[in-house]
Amino acid sequence: MKVVKFGGSSLASGNQIEKVFQIVISDPDRKVVVVSAPGKRFPEDQKVTDLLIECAERCLSNQNSQEIAASVIKRYSTIAEELQLPSKIISEIQADLEARLNGDRSNPERFIDRIKASGEDNHAKLVAAFFEEQGVEASYVNPGEAGLLVSAEPGNAQVLPESYERLHSLRERSGLLIFPGFFGFSKEGEVFTFSRSGSDITGSILANGLKADLYENFTDVDAVYSVNPYIVKRPKEIKELTYREMRELSYAGFTVLHDEALVPAFRAGIPVQIKNTNNPAAPGTRIVYERDNTNGPVIGIASDQGFCSIYVSKYLMNREIGFGRKLLSILEEFGLSYEHTPSGIDDISIILRENQFEAEMEQEITGRIVAELHADEVKFEHSLALIMVVGEGMRHNVGTMARASKALARASVNIEMINQGSSEVSMMFGVKEVDEKRAVQALYEEFFAAVTV
Amino acid sequence: MKVVKFGGSSLASGNQIEKVFQIVISDPDRKVVVVSAPGKRFPEDQKVTDLLIECAERCLSNQNSQEIAASVIKRYSTIAEELQLPSKIISEIQADLEARLNGDRSNPERFIDRIKASGEDNHAKLVAAFFEEQGVEASYVNPGEAGLLVSAEPGNAQVLPESYERLHSLRERSGLLIFPGFFGFSKEGEVFTFSRSGSDITGSILANGLKADLYENFTDVDAVYSVNPYIVKRPKEIKELTYREMRELSYAGFTVLHDEALVPAFRAGIPVQIKNTNNPAAPGTRIVYERDNTNGPVIGIASDQGFCSIYVSKYLMNREIGFGRKLLSILEEFGLSYEHTPSGIDDISIILRENQFEAEMEQEITGRIVAELHADEVKFEHSLALIMVVGEGMRHNVGTMARASKALARASVNIEMINQGSSEVSMMFGVKEVDEKRAVQALYEEFFAAVTV
Structure with missing residues (x-):
């Protein structure tokens, strides 16, 4: 039926x-x-x-x-x-x-x-x-x-x-x-x-x-x-x-x-x-629910524009229990939902959809992060695109990241951000919006149209 | 003086x-x-x-x-x-x-x-x-x-x-x-x-x-x-x-x-x-404070063992304002500080130092995440090593990730996790502890001893 x-x-x-x-x-x-x-x-x-x-x-x-x-x-x-x-x-x-x-x-x-x-x-x-x-x-x-x-x-x-x-x-x-x-x-x-x-x-x-x-x-x-x-x-x-x-x-x-x-x-x-x-x-x-992985590691490449990132750094941030939670609470109070939070040792970036922001918000948020969390630096970056390279076949496939990042390097696309690990079926790249098209084309070329030379 | x-x-x-x-x-x-x-x-x-x-x-x-x-x-x-x-x-x-x-x-x-x-x-x-x-x-x-x-x-x-x-x-x-x-x-x-x-x-x-x-x-x-x-x-x-x-x-x-x-x-x-x-x-x-970047993109490679990850997935997690913050609050109540939170669309991993855990905690935490956040899946993974590839010179150097991930692929090291983007001076790879030594050697080979073939 x-x-x-x-x-x-x-x-x-x-x-x-x-x-x-x-x-x-x-x-x-x-x-x-x-x-x-x-x-x-x-x-x-x-x-x-x-x-x-x-x-x-x-x-x-x-x-x-x-x-x-x-x-x-x-x-x-x-x-x-x-x-x-x-x-x-x-x-x-x-x-x-x-x-x-x-x-x-x-x-x-x-x-x-x-x-x-x-x-x-x-x-x-x-x-x-x-x-x-x-x-x-x-x-x-x-x-x-x-x-x-x-x-x-x-x-x-x-x-x-x-x-x-x-x-x-x-x-x-x-x-x-x-x-x-x-x-x-x-x-x-x-x-x-x-x-x-x-x-x-x-x-x-x-x-x-x-x-x-x-x-x-x-x-x-x-x-x-x-x-x-x-x-x-x-x-x-x-x-x-x-x-x-x-x-x-x-x-x-x-x-x-x-x-x-x-x-x-x-x-x-x-x-x-x-x-x-x-x-x-x-x-x-x-x-x-499940499928055979017979057609290479990648099944599709999607991308979307309209993201921005808030970069927050503070020396020894890493030692502070609750820093990340407090940071996210501030964003929540502004009604903002975030997408990803890649972090270094003493810094963290929050990736959000740009369309959630109202005019004054950027300054208010910066002010609160500096005042309440004593951050050393708070920086907004706009006009980012996220690219998802998706495929169940890339799980435990050791060479996929190498191929993807090499393809982006060849196309002179600077990778602003990578998020890989939580999801086993995708890799995410953050790039500047102006680089999006070139990046997607390079990745498609690599995974779908590559000819062995 | x-x-x-x-x-x-x-x-x-x-x-x-x-x-x-x-x-x-x-x-x-x-x-x-x-x-x-x-x-x-x-x-x-x-x-x-x-x-x-x-x-x-x-x-x-x-x-x-x-x-x-x-x-x-x-x-x-x-x-x-x-x-x-x-x-x-x-x-x-x-x-x-x-x-x-x-x-x-x-x-x-x-x-x-x-x-x-x-x-x-x-x-x-x-x-x-x-x-x-x-x-x-x-x-x-x-x-x-x-x-x-x-x-x-x-x-x-x-x-x-x-x-x-x-x-x-x-x-x-x-x-x-x-x-x-x-x-x-x-x-x-x-x-x-x-x-x-x-x-x-x-x-x-x-x-x-x-x-x-x-x-x-x-x-x-x-x-x-x-x-x-x-x-x-x-x-x-x-x-x-x-x-x-x-x-x-x-x-x-x-x-x-x-x-x-x-x-x-x-x-x-x-x-x-x-x-x-x-x-x-x-x-x-x-x-x-500042230095000339004359010696290639990478200045050092460090690694450390004793990390574990908590993987949490929930369909449409991405739509829930406050999900990440609530998750971190639970860990905070257990006195746990976390290192990184790589995320997919509907899942997030929390990377922590393993030595913070006491015997019963793992089960208690899993129980609370399932009960309070209605997660579809909560999974612990142990014995992870983090590898930091560090260098101010890798900022805006388009090929570094490609070289690093290719070196790891060559050494048959599976990348469990990548965190790049927030810090502009490092790339972090998560690998299984058993792969740590081989991974570091391969990265060193690539960035410090590589001979052009």
Whole structure:
């Protein structure tokens, strides 16, 4: 039995939904279909979720929201026309959206969540209607009725553990189950959404709850690539990688799948298959618990910009019990989360994402570190990029670091920072943002395109 | 003006003290002579400080301490005979030790400190007497009278900042000043010792207080070596290195000079010269603020055993503000100080010195991390060695990491951990203890003995 999730672009038009239908019925193991809200049909198009957010915000600020609500309905009715569905479904969707827009606005965040969730909810109803029209047994499933319970955190709901057992009974239902992604219900029966792109999470939760054999995640790429195609042309596709490898890659810019989405499948040991709705014959990429290491030590190279470091030095820092903890407490008080803390003997650097900083913070933080920890030196460095070289095969492979650092040296890239050791499946290099592209290209060259001379 | 400090082996016998005398009078700039307690004359010999500690402990447990006190006096009287000093000095030393042993024992730690400090104090008196016998103007200086004030921490006293100004007036005194190392006086007038080998600290404090041009530290080696001579035969001597380089090297096993001893000299920018009492013609090693980087990127390689790591992993750890800080707080509650914290995306390792652990701690710590932080995995790894590759020249030298990791790969050494980035003057490699020697040899080969092929 398989749980199959389709992304927004896979469901953006009637034509796309017909492809989805063919994919689903071509494999009788495909039982549960998780549906996103309609996405973009062309690059300049707007996603229904974005329209809904704007609509909700206009309501809250008492601006005119009619026009934008109409354009949401227009998206659904265009699709319904393309699929030659009876107009009843559109009346239903319109009534639902109106009811939500006229609902309680006393808690703005919860109001927004209810509006946002309608994108997936109504699209699941539409898709179910289409499947039924094709003469297939299929039914829309309401997440609340099915038992998908979540925490009452608007825009960041977390699945509650009891959901899994409740959802398991969906196995007993006959026919295809069309399940809206992105949201669940609190114990009090209110709608709360996951973080953005949360339909991936819904699929993973269902795969876990129903103890599926496979979670198929259909998107618009043939596979996960070994490196960013904007940096290296026609990069190698990854056929199989582990959850840990996927997580390390996604940390630094590989955004094929939502980070949190891997957790439920991972905990249940269910493999995840990334596939392309527009090219279902392509094998795609499989995410598994363990894999053979037959293709060299490195499986992928990811990179991300927008980091900065705070360097703190103090003679004999090393002797002070609690120095690091106190330093991290100061950052915590500013609400800053940090990424890494490489340390020397009497110095430590804290690597953070730059977008967390507000204007005055840098000076305030420096002041507090000097005043409270009597540091000799506090120095900010901006515009850093982190590069992750990922692969289970590099565990206990003695030459990988040598090859990586040599490749960077050859490309005249200065390594600002290395973090290796904790994770056995990755090496991390910090470089200046201006060196990022050259560094990634040099590493790809070394591990994927190197020819023995 | 120079402050000159002599170690215990440089003052272990009459013959050695004659060498010291020749060294001191050969340079009229040598004004202040800091004296250690008599050290070992041959490998099986006992240091006077060790005898004194045993003597004090016997007193405290009401055991017979006569014999061991006699052997302390015997060491001084042997030296006095070799130097043909009048017996008066030995009577004085004997009376002093007896008075200390019969002193207040209500605070055992302070009692031990007073006994320990007598080793240096009495030897300074003996050395001063010998200098005077040779017809040189020289006088013993009592640290309390001279104004060397320290905190009231037995065995770990810290200099108080007001000492420096007080000590400065020693410049006005005529003749050579013979100053006992290792201890100072609290504001209440009680004796407190520095940590072990603390005579180095006394010398550095005096160099700072008197604003000396140079602090000469005489010991029993010709120079600081670029690598441990027990691991690599006849290693290169280091002619000049910076304070930071010395500190990084001494962290991992280079014990020529007491760590804390560099601080006062460093703060005053006074160079430190390491020299050999038994070969004063050898140029020795100079520790300076800044140096030319003319001899390649690496100046020395140090290593030390006895480390362990605690590996903690938790899926999406990276998203939790405060995770690292909470983890460090738990270790702090166990009184553990940590060395480094390399981290991956969802995992972190804490590197600690193994000797801090008591039997049950490992299990208790694991239990608390699992219970309080809901970690997925907590794993201890023992018997690790840290290797420091040190050199100011490696800053912004793009190829150094490549050379180092390649050398380790060639020697089939698996790198368990790398920490580079915070300190700009060192790279740290963690390896298994069994690989330590091979790793250091391979790195030395690469950076000091490599022949271009």
